[in-house]
Amino acid sequence: MTQRVAVIGAGKIGEALLSGMLRAGKEPADLLATARRPERARALRERYGIEVVDNAEAAKLADTLILAVKPQDMVAALEELAPHVAADRLVVSGAAGITTAAIERRLAEGTPVVRVMTNTPALVDEAMSAISAGSHATAEHLERTQEIFRPIGRTIVVPESQQDAVTALSGSGPAYFYYLVEAMVDAGILLGLPRATAHELIVQAAVGASVMLRDSGEHPVRLREAVTSPAGTTISAIVELEKHGVRAALIEALQAARDRSRELAAGAE
Ligand SMILES: NC(=O)C1=CN([C@@H]2O[C@H](COP(=O)(O)OP(=O)(O)OC[C@H]3O[C@@H](n4cnc5c(N)ncnc54)[C@H](OP(=O)(O)O)[C@@H]3O)[C@@H](O)[C@H]2O)C=CC1
Numbered sequence: 001m002t003q004r005v006a007v008i009g010a011g012k013i014g015e016a017l018l019s020g021m022l023r024a025g026k027e028p029a030d031l032l033a034t035a036r037r038p039e040r041a042r043a044l045r046e047r048y049g050i051e052v053v054d055n056a057e058a059a060k061l062a063d064t065l066i067l068a069v070k071p072q073d074m075v076a077a078l079e080e081l082a083p084h085v086a087a088d089r090l091v092v093s094g095a096a097g098i099t100t101a102a103i104e105r106r107l108a109e110g111t112p113v114v115r116v117m118t119n120t121p122a123l124v125d126e127a128m129s130a131i132s133a134g135s136h137a138t139a140e141h142l143e144r145t146q147e148i149f150r151p152i153g154r155t156i157v158v159p160e161s162q163q164d165a166v167t168a169l170s171g172s173g174p175a176y177f178y179y180l181v182e183a184m185v186d187a188g189i190l191l192g193l194p195r196a197t198a199h200e201l202i203v204q205a206a207v208g209a210s211v212m213l214r215d216s217g218e219h220p221v222r223l224r225e226a227v228t229s230p231a232g233t234t235i236s237a238i239v240e241l242e243k244h245g246v247r248a249a250l251i252e253a254l255q256a257a258r259d260r261s262r263e264l265a266a267g268a269e
């Protein structure tokens, strides 16, 4: 039986999921989306040929609802959805922080809820999506969720207690790499390179390093050692990074992201 999937609040992440499901072979008729603004609804219809309906309609028509609204909009969205969500629907939340318990509490008793933290490389099928079962979700619900997220990258199942840390690492993770690239391109400008050249050099270094990290199975320390020649250039740079506390800054940055995820949860309790 074809499962109909509705993306509730199709913004950046919701759209990435819709396009991923279409690339993976779902028909536009198998998908629904909801949006808050008419111009957004129009753009989604034109781009993907899918029906964009209101939240109540989506809850009635779809077997699986993917909640892709911001954490701060979650309570309001659940209030609109709850009267229309039958307890045999699967509800998947992609929101940072929000717990499955907070969602379950607002839906009919027994409704299966799954929490997922994905990331924007979903747009190029390189997402990392970490999936956790709520208290009524079965292995079959986890499998259905994995089927939705697998076409846009990798998936893992984690205990929900790890989701705030996952959000800090892989949910926000791409932003840290973009930030580092921005800073290194600035360094290239300082060293006298044209911006376009600096950008090309750093992006390819990032791609090469990422592929080696993923595919070689080597520890990052070993890979860095292989670049770091005695009395060479790399160690001169590493000394500066250590002097400026970059390692400690990254650890504290990710702790702050984890703490913010917890605060977002508290807003929906
Ligand atoms: N961006 C990222 O890298 C990641 C985001 N996430 C999570 O994904 C979720 C979405 O984030 P993102 O895509 O960046 O945010 P967006 O703001 O791009 O998308 C959310 C969309 O939901 C719409 N919306 C809000 N309330 C309602 C409602 N009641 N009914 C219908 N539509 C509604 C918004 O409308 P409007 O346009 O009018 O505001 C917006 O288009 C968040 O919970 C975030 O934590 C998870 C992993 C990574």
Ligand SMILES: O=C(O)[C@@H]1CCC=N1
Binding pocket: 096, 167, 171, 172
């Ligand atoms: O910044 C945020 O809150 C969202 C969640 C993870 C990535 N972006």
